[in-house]
Amino acid sequence: MKTDVEELTPTRVKLTVEVPFDELKPNLDKAYKEISQQVRIKGFRPGKVPAPLIDKYVGRGAVLQEAVNDALPELYGRAVEESELFVLGQPDVEVTELEDGTQFAFTAEVDIRPKFDVPDYDGLEVTVEDAEVTDDQIAETIDNLRERFASLTTAERAVEEGDFATIDLAAKIGDEEVEDASTSGYSYEVGSKSAVEGLDDALVGLSAGESKTFTSTLVGGEHAGEEAEITATVQSVKVKNLPELDDDFAQMASEFDTIDELREDVQTRLGRQVKMQQLSDARDKALEALLEKVEIPLPDKVVEEEISRRNQQLEQQLQMAGMTKEDYLKDEEKSEEEFDKEVADAAALAVKGGFVLDQLAVQEELGVENEELSEYVVTQAMQMGVQPQQLAQYLTENNQLPAIVSEVLRSKALNLVVENVVIKDESGNVIDVDAVRTELNGETGETIEVESEADAEAEVAAEAQEIADDAEDAAEADAADAKAAEEANAAAAEAVDAEEAAEAKKDA
Template identity: 80%
Template structure:
């Protein structure tokens, strides 16, 4: 087999492959066998029809086409392997020559990852927020805990901002009641502005038993965006009573005897959160700093698919939250054009980041150890709330293990970058990321380890197979990255639908 590579652009190539006809013999034999099972010719049982009769009644051309279709995937794979290109997505294949008994040739155009070397990243400096926990943050967290234990008490007065009103809502358009905009017994916090526009203004000053009608646009349903006459009826008005921040509350809401001990625990937990955030920010900023040093072309098709993936994800989340895209953009105070540009920029940055991490993994000859893969499966399973063996089985049955190997390799590459950059907080203090990581892991290591010991045993066999495949050689690792490069390029990028869930009652 002879393969020539023509570079159409820095991110797209055309493979021209010539194959001696003899190499198609196994595929021709297979084609004759399969067609023989399908045709019905008097005097011959299915599967026993001779090749000459198939040529006569079905046609040699049909047999050749069947053989070519069967051979193309393997021949294309061999061509990619021989030329050592990093392909992205599916190729556009065209059979250019098929001479029976003589020669077979085809071309394949496909996007490729651009060829480049990751520049030196030693000495990069990033600045993250100072890991400071203020008294205000502690009290705010304690207040949120008190909110969870609050009770509602009915009052005989007009509703005010901050009260909770139990209400009935009815909407009418041209006198016809709108079923999906009507509800009863709805508990609503007055002044929260989390429902129909105008509802808060209507409720202030109303007592139990009173009704009021106002005009507003419906936020969802079949008549979303249309003006309707909204009638609100107050069933009751209640005030929220928060428990006092004292020792009795600490004993009721926690394992501590005093509120001072509870406050100290809150401060410790907040401290852990801000330090974890420091590490997360350091990772993001370290990659951003490295990307600024890299200038590479990006395959437009890959970028377009990433943009499409992000838009589909946003649509799904908005649908779950009961919001339209127009409502979301209004809440974010963005117009359509600016939002689309923001998504496109983030997609390009994410694709570029994926390429850089993949190349760094190749340059540094990073591999995936068995324990690393097992830890990843266990961690993901714990975050998803499923059994690790169940997740491992799902990944295997859906051929997702190469994608997991790629994700672990990218994480290792990013960790390597972080190890070589200088991290400082806003006060100029240098931060030892590995020391912080060890300290934080030490606080929860026993819990994670115990869970892992119980779960990994059943998932180990699957994890072993994938890890062994990843470690087989550099080509295997490269292939695993290739399988996930396009679909997973932006796994850690900013989620453009952040905050949608919190607006689902809008």
């Protein structure tokens, strides 16, 4: 087999492959065997039809086509391997010559990773934020915990901002009632601006039994985007009462006996969060510093596929959060053009980062052990809430193992970069990443390996949720305070919804 490589661009090549016809013999034999199983010729059992009869009744051309289709994947793979190319995606293949008994040739155009060397990164310096926990952060966390155990009491007065009003809503467009925009017994926090525009202003000043009609644009349902007359009727007005910040609250909301012990625990948890975030920032900035030293062309098609993947991921996350893309752009105060540019820039940077880490893994002769793959699968399974065996089976059946190997290799390459750069905090202190990991591992008995900003955010969210879970468990254990447990459950559910919405915004 002879292979010529023509460089169309720095990121795309054309392979011209010439194959002696004799090399197709195994594929021809296989083609005759398979066609013999399919044809029905009088006097011959399926699978026993001689080749000459197949040529006569089916045609030699059909046999050649079957053989070529069978041979192409292997021949293409050999050509790529012999040419030492790092191909990306599927090739565009064209059979250019098929002389029966003489010659077979084809071309394959395919995107490739550009050829380059990763420059020296030893001694690169990056700066991350100080890993400090402020009194304001501690107070905010404890205040959020108090919110989870707040109670509502009925107030015999008009609605004020911050109250919880139980309301009925009725919407009309002309004389037609809009059923999917109407509801009754809806508990709404006045001032939260979480419903249709104008509702908060309409409710303030109303007492139980009073109504007010206003015009607003519907945000969901069959008539989304249309203007409607909305009538809000107040059933009751309730005031939120926060528990006193004392030892009784600490005992109700946690496993601690005193408020000082609760504060100390919150400080410890927050300290762990900021250190994990610091590790994540160190990894991200180390990669950024390395990428600044490398200039390489990027295949347009690969970047476009990454842009499409990110847009699809955002769309799924926005659906889970109950948001539209228009809502998201409005919240972020971005135009469609600004958003598209940000996604395109992030996609190009991600593709470039992957190329650089792949090449670094080759230069440093990094490999992946079975134990490392197993550890990765177990970690991912825990995050997804499935059994490791189930995830491993899915990855194998869907041919995802090569992608997993690549991901683990890239992580090892980035670890190598982090180990060789100088990481300082804003106060000028040099950060020993290994020492921080050891400290965090010692606190939990688990292995901490923050791989990205998204992973760090997930860990931080998990830590915050753990505080809420502890509060919930404590409340449930107290049978005399069932109401507090119910409200803790509701607040925890709201926290999960908020977290999903935040994830949708972050991944954009």
